[in-house]
Amino acid sequence: MLDMLSPLLAYLSPLVAVGCAVGTAIAQPAAPGDTGAILAGAASPWRNAHFVLYAYGAVWVGLALYLWRLASLARRLSREIDRLETSAEAVPTGCEEP
Amino acid sequence: MNGRTSRLWIAGTMLVIGGLVSSLYLIFIRTGLEETLGFSQKIFYFHVPCAWVTYLAFAVSGIASVAYLVRSSPRWDRIAHASLEVGTVFTTLVLVTGPLWAKPAWGVYWVWDARLTTTLILWLIEIAYLLLRVFVEEPGKAAKYCAVMGLLGVIDLPIIHYSVVLWRGIHPDPVVISRKGFGAGLPSEFLLTLMVSLATFTLLYVMLVGVRYRLEVVRERVNLLRQRALER
Amino acid sequence: MRVFWAILWKDVRQEWRRRELVVVMAVFSLVVLVMFSFALGIRPDRPTEVAAAVMWIAITFAGTLGLNRSLALERDDQCLRALLLSPADRSWIYLAKTVGNLLFLLIVEAVIVPLTFVLFNLDVPEHPGWVGFVCFLGSFGFVSVGTLLAGMATATRMRDWLLPLLLFPIQVPVLISAVRATALLLAARPLEDVSLWLALLGAFDLVFLALCIIAFEHVVEE
Numbered sequence: 001m002l003d004m005l006s007p008l009l010a011y012l013s014p015l016v017a018v019g020c021a022v023g024t025a026i027a028q029p030a031a032p033g034d035t036g037a038i039l040a041g042a043a044s045p046w047r048n049a050h051f052v053l054y055a056y057g058a059v060w061v062g063l064a065l066y067l068w069r070l071a072s073l074a075r076r077l078s079r080e081i082d083r084l085e086t087s088a089e090a091v092p093t094g095c096e097e098p
Numbered sequence: 099m100n101g102r103t104s105r106l107w108i109a110g111t112m113l114v115i116g117g118l119v120s121s122l123y124l125i126f127i128r129t130g131l132e133e134t135l136g137f138s139q140k141i142f143y144f145h146v147p148c149a150w151v152t153y154l155a156f157a158v159s160g161i162a163s164v165a166y167l168v169r170s171s172p173r174w175d176r177i178a179h180a181s182l183e184v185g186t187v188f189t190t191l192v193l194v195t196g197p198l199w200a201k202p203a204w205g206v207y208w209v210w211d212a213r214l215t216t217t218l219i220l221w222l223i224e225i226a227y228l229l230l231r232v233f234v235e236e237p238g239k240a241a242k243y244c245a246v247m248g249l250l251g252v253i254d255l256p257i258i259h260y261s262v263v264l265w266r267g268i269h270p271d272p273v274v275i276s277r278k279g280f281g282a283g284l285p286s287e288f289l290l291t292l293m294v295s296l297a298t299f300t301l302l303y304v305m306l307v308g309v310r311y312r313l314e315v316v317r318e319r320v321n322l323l324r325q326r327a328l329e330r
Numbered sequence: 331m332r333v334f335w336a337i338l339w340k341d342v343r344q345e346w347r348r349r350e351l352v353v354v355m356a357v358f359s360l361v362v363l364v365m366f367s368f369a370l371g372i373r374p375d376r377p378t379e380v381a382a383a384v385m386w387i388a389i390t391f392a393g394t395l396g397l398n399r400s401l402a403l404e405r406d407d408q409c410l411r412a413l414l415l416s417p418a419d420r421s422w423i424y425l426a427k428t429v430g431n432l433l434f435l436l437i438v439e440a441v442i443v444p445l446t447f448v449l450f451n452l453d454v455p456e457h458p459g460w461v462g463f464v465c466f467l468g469s470f471g472f473v474s475v476g477t478l479l480a481g482m483a484t485a486t487r488m489r490d491w492l493l494p495l496l497l498f499p500i501q502v503p504v505l506i507s508a509v510r511a512t513a514l515l516l517a518a519r520p521l522e523d524v525s526l527w528l529a530l531l532g533a534f535d536l537v538f539l540a541l542c543i544i545a546f547e548h549v550v551e552e
Contacts, residue, residue: 048138048202055141055198059148059191063302066187070309077316084323167548222499229495233486243482246545247496250475253541254500261503261530265510 110305117298124291132288138202143291145195147299148188149217155185155303156220160252163245172318175241178248179231180310184303186224192217212263219258223251237321333419337426341400345434351399355438359392360445367449381450382513386468386505388442393435393472394497397480398490400431405484424477424546432473439465456518464515464524467531468508471538475500478542481549507531 125143132139162178165171196214197207208214227247234240345351366384404427443465446452455461476497483492498505511527 046137048136051138051198051202052140055195056144058194058198059144062187062191062194066184066306070306070313073313074316077313077320080320081316081323084320084327087327088323167545219499219502222495226492226496226499229488229492230482230486233488233492234482235485235487239485242548243485246478246482246549249545250500250538250541253537254503257503257530257534257537261506264526264530265506 107305107308110301110308114298114302114305117294117301121291121295121298124294129287129291135203138199141195141199143295144299145192145199146292147296148191148195150296151188151299151303152185152192152217152220154300155181155188155307156224156252156255158307159185160248163248163252166241166245167249172241175245176311176314177307178245179241179314180307182224182227182244182248183310184306186221186228187306188299188303189217189221189224193221210262210266212259212266215262215266216255216259220251220255223247223254227251237318331422334422334426334429337423338430341426341430342433344403345430350403351396352434352437354399355392355396355434356441358395359388359438359442362388362391363442363445363449377450377452378516379513381446381452382509382516384450385442385446385512386509388446389435389439389465389469390472390498390501390505392438392442393431393469393476394494396434396438397431397473397476397497398483398493400427400434401480401484402489420547420550421543423550424543427481428474428477428542431477432470435469435473436466439469452516453518455515457515457521460521460524461512461515464508464511464528464531467528467535468504468511471504471531471535472497472501474535474539474542478546478549481546503530503534507534 121143125140129143131137159178159182162174162181166174166178196217200209201207227244230244230247231240234243363384366387370380370384443461447454476493479496479500480493483489483496486492507527507530511524511531514524514527
């Protein structure tokens, strides 16, 4: 079961990290923007860039947290199964598994 | 877990990643700045898909809840639960990105307009559903109760929306781009970017629901094994 | 049908003897009213709006209290379990519980509403019957969904705390409509303005009564 989850998590998690980095980098106003900000003052189109950073950052963080929650749930369930299956093997029941 | 299914999973994952990368490229590099709002308008391209997924997830959960009440097949309950849980994540994201978009656009973080208020109430209903899942001890009962909650919620949501519209009065969208008139006021390059982002988020939703569904199957197996262990 | 009257009569008689529910609900709603009056002060600009809002908050809290208590009593008595084992139609059981809860809430409202007038210095409205009608419709919507959800909440570990979390988001249309309708009536606005809210309340009541009757079957299945 986990073999299905692992690719999803393995590929998405670094993407999330990259996304945060990219988002941070992009949300910085570039030099022309800064000059624009000085010249145009409050009317610069980059004036609210920090909101974009927070918003995209929130989306990445939110998705990452949920993926992490799914992964820890999967780990916990997998551990439980291993534990229960080994204890089942240890006690011969003579019952057939369906 | 056969080879074809895992190939499908990997394909799906690659598509989601590809979609996210393309969306980011389109959003930040290809699409120009919007006139009025400037850079902060870019939030739109993630906010709207999250909102779409929110309502899609809740609708799917509602339909699955009704199906479960009618058929009592555990598959429907798992779909309802998975869809609602994933939907709650996206609802939270909507409620976070929304005010961050609203502050530069409208000057305030929150307005009590119909869409936002309904989304907030939806979030509360989803949390109530999840609490019910956690706190009802018997899984069978939890499934039934949550299905009822899903049914009530999905019927109630249009009524809530309508009552808030009546309460607040219908005021025009204070922003150039209206989500209702989809693409009506949007330049074509904005629309394309939005579509790509929308498709990516929808696929992400489907993948997450699939994962969550599988985890539910595993959890049920664990409970069964645990029960057998106790019986011995 | 007989089951309906039997359960209703049992609940009413029990309440008449013990008087736990109604007294507690009435006192609690009085406390809520007074506290809100202190907290808000009497605003000279919109007394009817504030009064309507505070009144319905008091009714909502009292109603929640009543729902929790009534189901707790039922749990203690084990009557419901016995009833469910019987071949009686489940819908009548649900209706009996709902009407019983509604009755108690209406009795408490007979206390809350006049008190609101007194505390907020309101004039007697032109259409006092309509105020009563709004109270009835609002309470009915509240109690019909509340009885079902209280039945679900009592099966959990959280019990009393869970009911408001389940009920209040679903109840938003009732709250909005009831408060708006009451405020308009108290401000002596024409009935045409109020009719929209009454229609919404009525629609909610009908739709959710039907839904809850259907859902109750599933909730009490063993």
